[in-house]
Amino acid sequence: DVKVTQSSRYLVKRTGEKVFLECVQDMDHENMFWYRQDPGLGLRLIYFSYDVKMKEKGDIPEGYSVSREKKERFSLILESASTNQTSMYLCASKTWTGPNLPEAFFGQGTRLTVV
Amino acid sequence: GEDVEQSLFLSVREGDSSVINCTYTDSSSTYLYWYKQEPGAGLQLLTYIFSNMDMKQDQRLTVLLNKKDKHLSLRIADTQTGDSAIYFCAESLRTGGFKTIFGAGTRLFVKA
Numbered sequence: 354d355v356k357v358t359q360s361s362r363y364l365v366k367r368t369g370e371k372v373f374l375e376c377v378q379d380m381d382h383e384n385m386f387w388y389r390q391d392p393g394l395g396l397r398l399i400y401f402s403y404d405v406k407m408k409e410k411g412d413i414p415e416g417y418s419v420s421r422e423k424k425e426r427f428s429l430i431l432e433s434a435s436t437n438q439t440s441m442y443l444c445a446s447k448t449w450t451g452p453n454l455p456e457a458f459f460g461q462g463t464r465l466t467v468v
Numbered sequence: 469g470e471d472v473e474q475s476l477f478l479s480v481r482e483g484d485s486s487v488i489n490c491t492y493t494d495s496s497s498t499y500l501y502w503y504k505q506e507p508g509a510g511l512q513l514l515t516y517i518f519s520n521m522d523m524k525q526d527q528r529l530t531v532l533l534n535k536k537d538k539h540l541s542l543r544i545a546d547t548q549t550g551d552s553a554i555y556f557c558a559e560s561l562r563t564g565g566f567k568t569i570f571g572a573g574t575r576l577f578v579k580a
């Protein structure tokens with residue numbers, strides 16, 4: 354059974370803290386993504402990575418950075434958390450090699466509250 | 469630019485059909501998807517259609533694609549209370565690192 358695991362379901366952090374959100378996938382997928390989900394706005398892409406040590410900005414990268422040191426792990430970093438980063442964060446992975454359908458597999462989400 | 473739009477809410481009675489609509493802008497789409505999100509959970513793929521198809525049927529689900537109008541719809545026959553969820557339309561692009569672009573999601577309410 355394919356799996357994308359996010360390290361926390363719920364997090365509460367203080368304004369100004371550095372926050373790490375971790376995501377691990379066990380499917381050997383090349384591509385990994387971080388989205389944030391807000392009511393009425395749907396999923397917005399923050400960053401994605403198509404290979405180890407490679408990263409690309411998505412639509413809303415400001416205030417975030419990412420790290421992909423190993424193929425299975427993609428970390429989202431909030432350098433200095435602010436209240437407008439309170440949101441649900443979703444990690445996803447997918448492959449585009451061979452005949453496989455390029456379905457994105459999602460983690461269960463991390464609900465981050467910044468106070 | 470890349471954009472996927474869908475209405476935010478839909479309410480139907482149990483047993484009726486639900487139709488959720490979506491429009492997209494990028495003509496380089498390869499696959500178009502419908503994802504379902506139940507409360508407190510991540511997204512799960514419900515069904516998909518390849519961009520050279522017009523229709524796909526999968527049990528209670530029918531997907532219609534009008535490529536000329538860039539319009540995608542999901543019909544759920546005999547809607548049940550367990551179908552209450554948020555449904556996301558999404559497209560995979562040939563360009564841009566194989567990004568998947570999501571709509572805002574349609575919250576489906578099913579009244580008993």
